[in-house]
Amino acid sequence: MPVTWEYDRLVRVKTSITLPKGLLNRLDRVDKNRSALLERAALSYLTQMERQARDRRDIEIIDHNAERLNLEAMDTLEYQQLPWRGASFTWCASRVLKTHGGSAFSWW
Numbered sequence: 001m002p003v004t005w006e007y008d009r010l011v012r013v014k015t016s017i018t019l020p021k022g023l024l025n026r027l028d029r030v031d032k033n034r035s036a037l038l039e040r041a042a043l044s045y046l047t048q049m050e051r052q053a054r055d056r057r058d059i060e061i062i063d064h065n066a067e068r069l070n071l072e073a074m075d076t077l078e079y080q081q082l083p084w085r086g087a088s089f090t091w092c093a094s095r096v097l098k099t100h101g102g103s104a105f106s107w108w
Contacts, residue, residue: 012035019027024034031037062069 027034027037
């Protein structure tokens with residue numbers, strides 16, 4: 001039984017598109033094989049669009065869980081007792097928040 005994805009990758013379908021003459025001239029300067037060039041360009045564009053859609057979904061998931069994740073991060077910072085730069089003593093994250101305007105990272 002042949003591998004379907006390989007078959008799909010190898011099969012080409014003839015199509016016709018209409019493009020501005022200037023664009024065709026630019027394409028020809030890059031590669032005389034327009035079909036191959038347009039195929040690579042389309043694959044690259046689709047990969048970029050898929051990556052952007054995946055990134056948007058990831059951001060939505062992070063945003064949905066942001067409050068819980070921030071609380072966990074603050075809890076971790078508090079028990080790690082991160083050192084205060086330039087001081088001979090350490091500050092816990094809750095002191096940093098109270099002293100430096102509410103952001104644990106504003107003092108970095």
